[in-house]
Amino acid sequence: MPSLPPQALSSQAPSSPAPSSPALSSQAPSSQALPTAVQPLPTPADLATAGPLPSPAELALLFPLSADDTERIARHRRTVGDVLDRRDGRLMVVVGPCSVHDTAGALEYADRLAGAARRFEDDLVVVLRAYLEKPRTVTGWTGLLNSPEYDGTGDLDAGLRLGRSLLTDAVATGLPLAYEFVDPALAPYVADTVSWGAIGARTVASQPHRHLASWLPMPVGMKNCVSGRLDTAVAAVQAAAHSHTLPAVSYDGRLTTLRSTGNRSAHLVLRGGPVPNYDRAGVAAARAALAAAGLPERVVVDASHGNSGKDHNRQPGVVADLAAQIADGDRSLAGVMIESYLADGRQDPGGGRPRPDLSVTDACVGWTRTVPLLETLAQAARRRAA
Ligand SMILES: O=C[C@H](O)[C@H](O)COP(=O)(O)O
Numbered sequence: 474m475p476s477l478p479p480q481a482l483s484s485q486a487p488s489s490p491a492p493s494s495p496a497l498s499s500q501a502p503s504s505q506a507l508p509t510a511v512q513p514l515p516t517p518a519d520l521a522t523a524g525p526l527p528s529p530a531e532l533a534l535l536f537p538l539s540a541d542d543t544e545r546i547a548r549h550r551r552t553v554g555d556v557l558d559r560r561d562g563r564l565m566v567v568v569g570p571c572s573v574h575d576t577a578g579a580l581e582y583a584d585r586l587a588g589a590a591r592r593f594e595d596d597l598v599v600v601l602r603a604y605l606e607k608p609r610t611v612t613g614w615t616g617l618l619n620s621p622e623y624d625g626t627g628d629l630d631a632g633l634r635l636g637r638s639l640l641t642d643a644v645a646t647g648l649p650l651a652y653e654f655v656d657p658a659l660a661p662y663v664a665d666t667v668s669w670g671a672i673g674a675r676t677v678a679s680q681p682h683r684h685l686a687s688w689l690p691m692p693v694g695m696k697n698c699v700s701g702r703l704d705t706a707v708a709a710v711q712a713a714a715h716s717h718t719l720p721a722v723s724y725d726g727r728l729t730t731l732r733s734t735g736n737r738s739a740h741l742v743l744r745g746g747p748v749p750n751y752d753r754a755g756v757a758a759a760r761a762a763l764a765a766a767g768l769p770e771r772v773v774v775d776a777s778h779g780n781s782g783k784d785h786n787r788q789p790g791v792v793a794d795l796a797a798q799i800a801d802g803d804r805s806l807a808g809v810m811i812e813s814y815l816a817d818g819r820q821d822p823g824g825g826r827p828r829p830d831l832s833v834t835d836a837c838v839g840w841t842r843t844v845p846l847l848e849t850l851a852q853a854a855r856r857r858a859a
Pocket residue numbers: 571607608609610611612613778834835
């Protein structure tokens with residue numbers, strides 16, 4: 474990889490907007506005359522003012538992983554695969570904030586979780602949710618990578634730098650990281666730091682996301698649709714297991730053709746819908762759908778989202794139900810997801826800066842309520858193993 478001076482990575486945005494192209498603007502009808510669905514395409518001048526982004530290689534040079542980090546991430550990925558394949562009898566717990574909006578707050582949380590992960594390591598494989606992109610039902614803040622200032626201005630260049638620096642710091646805590654891949658073009662900037670990936674309920678039907686999962690070098694969970702349907706996610710697991718040809722941003726930032734090998738560790742994540750699906754009947758229905766598709770009967774269950782009606786106060790009840798199923802010996806339950814952060818609840822920051830310790834997206838269970846949940850799951854996993 475060529476070594477580049479940091480100034481070579483800076484955005485090329487000029488200080489004042491470039492004039493619009495007279496040739497193009499004289500051809501384009503005025504926007505008032507256009508039906509709302511027909512917007513003029515960006516002009517070459519618009520594109521020039523946006524400035525280039527660093528390539529994944531350039532960003533990794535600024536915020537590198539050490540050889541030890543890379544070796545540890547490879548080990549974490551194998552461990553998660555072993556849990557999914559039941560070669561490792563522990564339970565995976567993917568836990569952490571709905572989204573990272575404050576890097577200091579996220580790292581404080583990661584430090585606390587790293588301590589808890591060591592405490593429960595005989596029974597649990599604890600994975601930190603380090604989600605920097607948010608899919609929205611309609612509109613809203615789309616995450617630190619796209620909008621690091623939480624003001625909707627969308628400074629992707631700054632977001633990539635802040636996001637990668639957070640991920641490499643989080644890796645240094647020794648925890649495996651979980652990440653939802655929302656925009657396939659951004660995956661090469663972050664994928665080397667991730668040990669468990671997710672394709673979310675709003676993108677699981679998308680072919681580019683399934684193809685991306687077939688290339689990602691870690692186990693990837695496919696979430697059931699927002700509607701609660703399982704078949705789309707089951708089809709995504711099948712699609713991801715195959716080899717595909719896909720366009721992808723290469724390490725040096727060029728659009729390239731990639732031939733994926735297929736991801737044999739893709740699996741189903743139950744996140745509920747209008748009706749929860751974490752209970753024994755929901756898990757049994759998932760096992761039946763996987764068996765009918767000829768897939769391994771293994772699931773991760775998300776205690777939040779549709780399974781708690783986005784009410785964080787209901788997550789402990791969901792976890793208790795799952796713990797009972799696990800303690801009773803259900804070996805198809807490979808993992809549990811919990812949305813948890815430093816403080817309990819969520820905020821809607823008006824115009825000001827958000828509180829660093831409180832979620833700006835979905836409500837989370839606070840840290841003091843999270844530790845007993847980990848304890849409950851560890852006891853359940855120990856009983857199952859025995
Ligand atoms: O996980 C977070 C949210 O559930 C997801 O981003 C959708 O949020 P929204 O329905 O508020 O847009």
